[in-house]
Amino acid sequence: MxxxxxxxxxxxxxxxxxxxxxxxxxxxxxxxxxxxxxxxxxxxxxxxxxxxxxxxxxxxxxxxxxxxxxxxxxxxxxxxxxxxxxxxTIRPSNDREWKPEFEMTGYVTMDGNQLTFHHVRNFDYTESGDALPHWETRKHHLDQLIGADIIIDAFGGDLMAHPIISFDFGEEGRLALSIETRREVGESYSAIGGLYKMFELQYIFGDEADFVRVRTNVRDEPCYIYRFNAPAERARELLLDCINAQNHLKEHPQWYNAITANCTTSYRAQTPAEQRASFDLRILINGKLDQMLYERGALVTGDLPFAALREQAFINKDAQAHPRADGFSDAIRRGRVGFTKPPLDAPAAPPSR
Structure with a gap:
């Protein structure tokens, strides 16, 4: 026994x-x-x-x-x-046969207050959805940055989304940032492949009309736009963090990782540990990233409940009605909360804070 x-x-x-x-x-x-x-x-x-x-x-x-x-x-x-x-022994590289939309390795040079963005993506798109590649150099001034917006591409419903940060330089225009899997010719995105060494990580600065139209007008993926409820100083800090991350990748390529270095966790990783907000699962499973930002006070809300704010933030109808790049950014903001008056100067932080 x-x-x-x-x-x-x-x-x-x-x-x-x-x-x-x-x-x-x-x-x-x-x-x-x-x-x-x-x-x-x-x-x-x-x-x-x-x-x-x-x-x-x-x-x-x-x-x-x-x-x-x-x-x-x-x-x-x-x-x-x-x-x-x-x-x-497998190492990341910036020298591969990339798809056209990921071909150029961007970087930024700084001369005092002036920022020069090299290899800015500004593709145009035909009515049939064909891309017309174009890369350019843009100059902006850090002291002209007055705020930032976030466009959420909810391509995966409540599970997966892709955020695009749009930096508002006032009269100098807007410049968008998208953190992407850098894909080679013949490759397509794979969530499982993103757990391995299938893709390099790429920070791409580009024209907002390029990044948004390819999603709303070409792929017809549901997209939403919000204004960050943060002062200009915080937007400048976020931009400088992103510039440092992009410049680092130019010299030290890095693997994309679907958990630790994806389109949202990369913002968190680039932020000093003492400045990071508490972790939320919606940073990783990011289909409800906008809801998390709303709950943290990071968005201009117009005192709307989240469901109503999100409903009015849906931009596809206006984007598809305005297929040209000229005037596109104004068209997708017109009449929406946060864009009919100056953004609130509140202490809430962008998602990387």
Whole structure:
């Protein structure tokens, strides 16, 4: 008859075995993904799938046959470790055959108060949705920055969205920033691939009409616009953080990561730790990012409840009625909360604060 001590020992042993099995399963799954997305062939290509299948088969044989390391789980983990060592040698680069919309590596030079943005994207689009590539240099002055707006592309409903920050330089115009997966020719976005080393991270400054029209007019993805409820000084801090991040990527390319370095968590990562707001799951699963910003007082609301604010912030109808770049920014703001009067000078912070 077993004693209480024996029963406790059995529970502990089985718990340890279960934990080891879970770790082994996760490691094996991660390794298959690493081979599929980051193998020597094209991501998700036939060669990578074959290598993943051969690795899985070889791992099973090693687990069942080899006697060098006791325990099936340890043998499988050893096989995972071999792939992981090779995976660590894969380095990001700015020199690949990029798709046209990601072709140029942007950077910013500063001369006192003057900011020169190099390789600003300003694509135009035909009525059929074809892109007409154009890159340019723009100059703005930091002391002319009076505020910032956020456009939320809710392409994934309540789960996934893409934010675009638009910096308002008053009479000097607006300049938008989009943090993207930098995709090569033949690549398309993959949420799972974003967990591996499939894409580089890219900060792209560009014309607002380019970034928004490709989403509202070409892809017909639902987009919403809000004014940040923050003073100009905070908008300038955010811009300088983004400029530093872009310049760093020019010299030190970095992998995009769907968790730690995506289109929203990158803003948080670039901010000094002591200045970061508390983490919210909606920063990561960002389909409700605008609701989080509303709750934190980061948006001009006109005293509207969130549902009403979001409803009036929907811009697709006006964007599609104004397909030309000229006057587009005014068209998508006309009559909306936050754009009929100067933004409030409140202490609330943009999303990276």
């Amino acid at each position: 077993s004693t209480p001590r024996d029963r406790i020992a059995t529970i502990c042993r089985k718990s340890a075995q279960g934990m080891m099995a879970l770790v082994t399963l996760l490691a094996a799954a991660w390794t298959v993904g690493a081979l599929v997305f980051d193998g020597p062939g094209a991501p998700c290509g036939a060669l990578n799938w074959v290598l993943a299948a051969l690795w899985a088969a070889g791992t099973v044989v090693a687990a069942l046959k080899l006697r060098v390391i006791p325990g099936i789980a340890l043998r499988i983990l050893a096989c995972c470790f071999v792939v992981w060592l090779g995976w660590l």
